[in-house]
Amino acid sequence: MEVMSRMLNVLLGLLTALSVVGNVYAESDASYPEGWESWPVVKESMNLPADTVLPPDTSLFIQESVRAYAWINEGRGSPLTIRVNPNKLEQYKTHGPYTDGPTVVAVSEVEGIIWVTEHIGGLALYGSYDRQGQDISSRHPSLEPSFCASCHTTYKDICINGTCAEPVLATYTDK
Ligand code: HEC
Numbered sequence: 001m002e003v004m005s006r007m008l009n010v011l012l013g014l015l016t017a018l019s020v021v022g023n024v025y026a027e028s029d030a031s032y033p034e035g036w037e038s039w040p041v042v043k044e045s046m047n048l049p050a051d052t053v054l055p056p057d058t059s060l061f062i063q064e065s066v067r068a069y070a071w072i073n074e075g076r077g078s079p080l081t082i083r084v085n086p087n088k089l090e091q092y093k094t095h096g097p098y099t100d101g102p103t104v105v106a107v108s109e110v111e112g113i114i115w116v117t118e119h120i121g122g123l124a125l126y127g128s129y130d131r132q133g134q135d136i137s138s139r140h141p142s143l144e145p146s147f148c149a150s151c152h153t154t155y156k157d158i159c160i161n162g163t164c165a166e167p168v169l170a171t172y173t174d175k
Contacts, residue, residue: 030126036107042083042084042089047073068147126145
């Protein structure tokens, strides 16, 4: 009897540990898009430094976007490169509708973070990887897919079909 209850306790402890781990380690929903390095660049942008002073009339959306990633590169900011799946360039120009598969990546050049947006059945999925394709969505709360969705899926007036940057037409005409 003694042994049985001890075993039960161990089992319960294990289950609790597992469920805690399950909560701590977020996983990317979007898959790692092999070959993104050769996708065409549609925009060179910035993760702004933490001490950036925004004009007082800056929209809430932009304020949140700047604040969310102010930790990047220890608050010093980092160039951000946006690359689009070559098969989806036309779709990206109109913010969709998107066909299935990886759509677009945003690459933090200093931190080496690859933010991925993929579409499946018209639904936008998000993920965070390093340059080796390792899932890093549990590295920081702002890298979890649910956090991505709080902007990309929630701000429907700005982020259409899960993509937020206005495509820069000049970069397309260069191609
Ligand atoms: C606080 C708001 C916010 C959050 C949270 C956020 N993003 Fe973004 N995202 C933006 C904005 C704004 C842009 C456009 C940046 C630009 O044009 O310079 C963008 C651009 C992108 C792009 C480039 C393609 C495009 O036009 O949308 C990808 C890919 C992307 N984000 C993925 C992600 C992923 C993956 C996450 C979560 C790990 C995430 N984002 C979290 C606001 C956000």
